[in-house]
Amino acid sequence: MKSIFKIAWRSLWRNRRRTLLTAASVVLSLTLALFMRSMQFGSYEQMIQAGVNQVGDLQVHDSGYWENQSLDRAFFESKNMDETFKDVPGIKNVLPGLETFSLASYGKQTKGILVSGIDPSLQNRQTNLAEKIIKGKYLTKPDEVLIGDQMAKFLKIDIGDSLVLLGQGYRGLTAYGIYKVAGIFHLPSLQMNTSLLYMSLTDAQNFVYPYQAGLLTDVSVFLKSQSDIDNVKKALEEKLGKKYEVIPWQTMLSDILQTIKVDNVSGQIMLLILYVIAAFGIFSTILMMTMEKRKQYAVMISVGMQRSKLIAVSVVETFIVAFLGILAGLIIATPILFYLHYNPIPMTGDMAKMYLEFNIEPILPFSIKAHVFLSQTFIVLGLSLLSALYPIIYLSRFNVLNAFRH
Amino acid sequence: MSIIQAKNIYKVYNETHVPVHALNGVDLEIEKGEFTAIVGPSGSGKTTLLNIIGGLDLPTEGDIFIEGTNLKTLSSRQLIDFRLHNIGFVFQAYNLIPVLTALENTEFILELQGVSKKEREKRAMEILKTVDIADKRDHKPGQLSGGQQQRVAVARALVSQPKYIIADEPTANLDSKSTEELLTLMKKMNEKFQTTFVFATHDQRVMDKARRIITIEDGKAVKDETFER
Numbered sequence: 003m004k005s006i007f008k009i010a011w012r013s014l015w016r017n018r019r020r021t022l023l024t025a026a027s028v029v030l031s032l033t034l035a036l037f038m039r040s041m042q043f044g045s046y047e048q049m050i051q052a053g054v055n056q057v058g059d060l061q062v063h064d065s066g067y068w069e070n071q072s073l074d075r076a077f078f079e080s081k082n083m084d085e086t087f088k089d090v091p092g093i094k095n096v097l098p099g100l101e102t103f104s105l106a107s108y109g110k111q112t113k114g115i116l117v118s119g120i121d122p123s124l125q126n127r128q129t130n131l132a133e134k135i136i137k138g139k140y141l142t143k144p145d146e147v148l149i150g151d152q153m154a155k156f157l158k159i160d161i162g163d164s165l166v167l168l169g170q171g172y173r174g175l176t177a178y179g180i181y182k183v184a185g186i187f188h189l190p191s192l193q194m195n196t197s198l199l200y201m202s203l204t205d206a207q208n209f210v211y212p213y214q215a216g217l218l219t220d221v222s223v224f225l226k227s228q229s230d231i232d233n234v235k236k237a238l239e240e241k242l243g244k245k246y247e248v249i250p251w252q253t254m255l256s257d258i259l260q261t262i263k264v265d266n267v268s269g270q271i272m273l274l275i276l277y278v279i280a281a282f283g284i285f286s287t288i289l290m291m292t293m294e295k296r297k298q299y300a301v302m303i304s305v306g307m308q309r310s311k312l313i314a315v316s317v318v319e320t321f322i323v324a325f326l327g328i329l330a331g332l333i334i335a336t337p338i339l340f341y342l343h344y345n346p347i348p349m350t351g352d353m354a355k356m357y358l359e360f361n362i363e364p365i366l367p368f369s370i371k372a373h374v375f376l377s378q379t380f381i382v383l384g385l386s387l388l389s390a391l392y393p394i395i396y397l398s399r400f401n402v403l404n405a406f407r408h
Numbered sequence: 409m410s411i412i413q414a415k416n417i418y419k420v421y422n423e424t425h426v427p428v429h430a431l432n433g434v435d436l437e438i439e440k441g442e443f444t445a446i447v448g449p450s451g452s453g454k455t456t457l458l459n460i461i462g463g464l465d466l467p468t469e470g471d472i473f474i475e476g477t478n479l480k481t482l483s484s485r486q487l488i489d490f491r492l493h494n495i496g497f498v499f500q501a502y503n504l505i506p507v508l509t510a511l512e513n514t515e516f517i518l519e520l521q522g523v524s525k526k527e528r529e530k531r532a533m534e535i536l537k538t539v540d541i542a543d544k545r546d547h548k549p550g551q552l553s554g555g556q557q558q559r560v561a562v563a564r565a566l567v568s569q570p571k572y573i574i575a576d577e578p579t580a581n582l583d584s585k586s587t588e589e590l591l592t593l594m595k596k597m598n599e600k601f602q603t604t605f606v607f608a609t610h611d612q613r614v615m616d617k618a619r620r621i622i623t624i625e626d627g628k629a630v631k632d633e634t635f636e637r
Contacts, residue, residue, distance in 0.1 A: 005519050012507035301503040304464055305564070306492020306520050308485060402464055 006311060010318035013295070021323060024287040028327020028382060029334065031280030035273055035378045036335040042269045043374050044343070044367035046262045052362045053255040055129055058097060058222025059231055061254060062238060065247045067219065068254075073102045073172055079216040083242065087223070090237045092230035097124050097222040100206040104169030104177065106149075106199065108157040115153065115197050117167065119206020128224065131187070131200070137161055138185035141202055146184035150195030154186045161186065167199075172211035179209050277385055285389040288320055292393045299397065300405035309397050316393035324386030328379055336375070342368040411475055411572055411604055412438040412461055418469035419456050419627075430456040431467070432627035438572070441602040443595065443637075445609050445618035453627040454608040455576060461606060462574040463491045475571065492520055496565030496573035496603075500580045502557040504549040504564070510536065510556075511545040514563045521568060535563045538600075539593055555586030559593065566597055572604035579611045591617050 014021045061068075062083075067075040079098060087096045100119035105112055122141040126132045131148075132140040138161040141148060147165060149157075159165060164180050171177035181201060189195055201209070207217045225234055231250060238248045252259060299312055346365035349357060354364035419431040430453045438444055438461075446454045459465040460472055463479050472479045474494060482490055491497075496517075504513045511532055518528035536542040539559045549557050558578060565573045575594075579587040595617055598605055607614055615621055623631035 005516070008512075009505065009507060016507055297501075297503065298505060301497075301499065302505070303488060304462075304491065304497050305517055306488055308488055311520075403459060 006314045007318055010315045010322060013291070013315070014319055014322055017291075020287060020290070024284055024323050025327040025330065027280055027283035028324055028386065029331040031276050031283075032328055032331030032378060032382045033335045034276055035382070036331070036339060036374065038269060038272060038276075039374050039378055040339045040342075040368045040370070041366065042266070043369035043371065044346075046266075047369055047371075048362055048365075048367045049258055049262065050251070050255065053258050054224075054228075054251050057251060057254045059225040059228060059251050060223040060235055060238065061249045062221040062223060062242065063219065063247050063249065065245055068247060068249050071101070071219075073170065073210060073219065076100065076172055076210075076217050076219045077246070078214065079218050079221075083221070086238065086241045087221075090234055090241065092225055092227065092234045094224045094226045095124070095128070097121065097128055097224070098203060098218050099220045099222065100203060100210065100217060101219045102169060102171075102177070102206070102210050104167045104199075104209075106153070106157065107166045107168065108159040108163060111157045111159075113153065113156055113197075115167075115199050117169070117199050117201065117206060117209065119203040119209075120200055121203050125200075128222075134187040134189055135185040136188045138183065140185055141200065142184070144202065144205060145179075145181050146201070146205075147181040148185045148187050148200040149183055150198050151186050151188045152192065152196040153199070154183070156196070159183055165199075167209065169210075171209070172217055175211060177210045179205075181205070273381075277381065280382065281385045281389060284320070284323065284386050285392065287323070288316075288389045288392055291319065292316065292396055296405040299400060300402045303400070303402050309400065313394050313397050316397065317387070317390045320386055320390035320393075324383050327386075328382055331382075332375065332379065339368050340370055342366075343370045410437040410473075411440050412436065412606070413473040414457070414461065414467075414470065415473070416470040417457070417460060417467045417472065419453070419460065419465070420468045430627055431460070433470070434624070434627070434629050436461075436622065436629060438604060438606060440571075440604055441598065442620055443598045443605050443618055444620040444622065445607045445615050446622050446624060447609060447615060448624035450610075452624045454624045456627075457624060458574055458576055458606065458608040462495055462497065463487050492517065493568070494571045496568070496570040498558070498561050498565050498573060498575035498578045500577040502549065502554065502561045502581070504557055504560055506549050509546050509548055510541060510552065510560045510563075513549070513560055514567050517564060517568045532563070532567055535567045536560075538597070539563045539566075553586070554581050555583070555589060558582060558586065558590055562590065562593060562597070566601070566603065569601065570603070572606060575605060575607045575609075577609055577611070578607065579609070579614055584613075587611070587613055 064075040064077040087093055098121060102117050104115055104117050106115045126140065135148070136151060149159070149165070154160065157165070161183055163183050165183055167177070167179050167181060169177045207215060211217050223234070223238070225231060235248050235250055242248070302312055303309060346367045349364040349366060357364040414434055414436040417431050417434040421428040421430055434457060446457060448454045456465065460467055466480055477490070479487065479490070505516065508516065511529070514532040514536055515528045518531060533542060533545070536545055539562055541556055541559045541563065544552060544556060549560070552560065579590060582590060591614060594605055597603055607618065609615065617637065618635070619637050620632070620634045622629055
């Protein structure tokens with residue numbers, strides 16, 4: 003084994019320039035691949051984080067609510083549930099909510115809307131909703147509501163005006179009330195600006211069922227670390243029982259995941275092109291090395307070296323080049339990516355505005371998750387070792403006498 | 409008992425679908441300790457015969473026995489192993505492994521045989537001293553002259569004490585002085601260790617040292633002469 007490594011190592015450095023050039027092609031492809039993937043995954047993480055900030059890592063509902071989002075599937079908050087949230091480790095905070103559909107009327111205009119009952123201070127801490135107010139102020143008093151700018155435009159309503167809500171309440175009741183418009187917000191989604199109304203959770207509970215406090219349709223659960231999601235989900239399901247369902251963000255944000263999936267394909271195509279170029283670089287060197295050493299192989303087999311050992315020499319040579327390239331690539335790329343992760347590139351101009359509209363911080367984030375590094379390292383290593391197939395096939399069919407003759 | 413026995417050897421190459429009859433019924437026996445030259449004009453079949461004797465090629469017809477083992481019955485893997493333990497090779501173009509030093513090249517066969525590091529270094533150094541190249545032990549082939557490289561090649565062939573050594577035109581790339589030195593060395597090894605040498609050669613100086621000369625023409629052994637030398 004030692005002699006295999008010795009021959010492989012020395013063979014490589016016999017043509018130092020070629021070996022370095024091949025290693026450089028590995029370095030370049032790995033570095034570029036790492037930058038591309040780190041940036042891509044960084045932006046995905048940012049998109050997901052922005053979504054999770056809105057809906058939570060997990061949401062607890064009455065069983066079946068996610069499939070059929072009706073007020074009939076609302077539930078009353080209980081001590082048991084509050085204690086469960088305190089007991090399960092890994093939970094950062096929880097955000098109770100109540101959502102229902104209603105008609106909103108002002109003057110001669112009426113419109114179907116979604117009423118969202120929130121805890122104003124908790125909601126603001128989690129989603130910075132107050133910052134999205136473009137006119138008026140945030141929720142501070144009872145019987146106040148926030149509406150989207152498009153809804154305000156449609157209803158021709160302004161700050162301080164009274165809005166009439168009429169809808170179906172809990173258990174067949176009629177829900178109705180008059181609320182003062184405290185603020186007008188602008189969110190990234192047109193649909194939200196057109197149809198969403200925020201009021202305090204207490205007001206919402208009184209609106210749909212004034213006879214008993216604590217009615218909720220959902221509790222958003224925010225975790226200390228996303229990696230705990232499976233454990234927390236399992237623990238909540240066990241402790242809350244079958245009356246409730248625990249939905250993860252992956253289900254709630256399936257549209258974002260779909261967008262990411264589509265975008266990821268374009269990234270993979272770019273990577274594929276990069277890999278093909280790198281693979282040809284490595285392959286051409288392996289091909290040259292193999293052809294150049296035909297006579298040496300013939301001598302080695304003649305004097306009694308088994309083909310399997312010669313194949314091992316070739317594979318070790320390829321592995322060394324790939325390993326050196328990967329090592330250098332990681333040494334170059336890792337500190338830069340770590341720097342860019344902790345000091346992301348700020349975006350300016352229209353791009354920054356667009357990001358802000360989507361409630362995403364206007365920065366170019368870079369991911370430093372282990373899978374980015376591991377996947378690219380293994381792909382480049384795999385490609386390099388794939389190139390070693392050529393000498394393996396060549397040597398297994400190698401004709402000693404032909405090699406001597408040529 | 410003969411070391412090498414070739415019985416009615418035929419070799420036909422089917423190059424580009426036109427059969428080339430390289431050997432046409434060669435019978436041959438070589439005893440232990442012989443110093444034999446196979447001679448003949450280019451294309452006569454001497455290298456083909458040497459390849460068959462050396463287990464690098466197999467006859468189309470006929471059998472080749474090495475101390476009773478029929479090489480035709482061995483698999484490719486067994487044949488390589490057989491060469492490793494029984495046959496030494498000296499090539500025309502030296503064919504040392506360029507990335508290994510003289511000592512490492514000499515040790516190479518022993519390493520393949522699984523001899524311990526200490527033992528193989530001892531044996532390799534002894535043989536390098538015998539072929540008078542021990543002072544170049546750390547030189548790589550590129551740093552040695554043709555004659556020096558061929559001495560290392562002889563050392564590599566001899567170090568494992570094979571049953572016989574095959575040498576295809578070993579002096580073809582050497583000047584007169586190196587040729588003379590190499591032949592004297594091989595003769596010395598032949599006498600000292602009773603190692604059997606079989607050469608394919610055009611070189612008159614080799615023929616002058618050989619105790620047996622087999623002449624091949626058109627794939628047949630047409631003359632077999634022995635000399636007292």
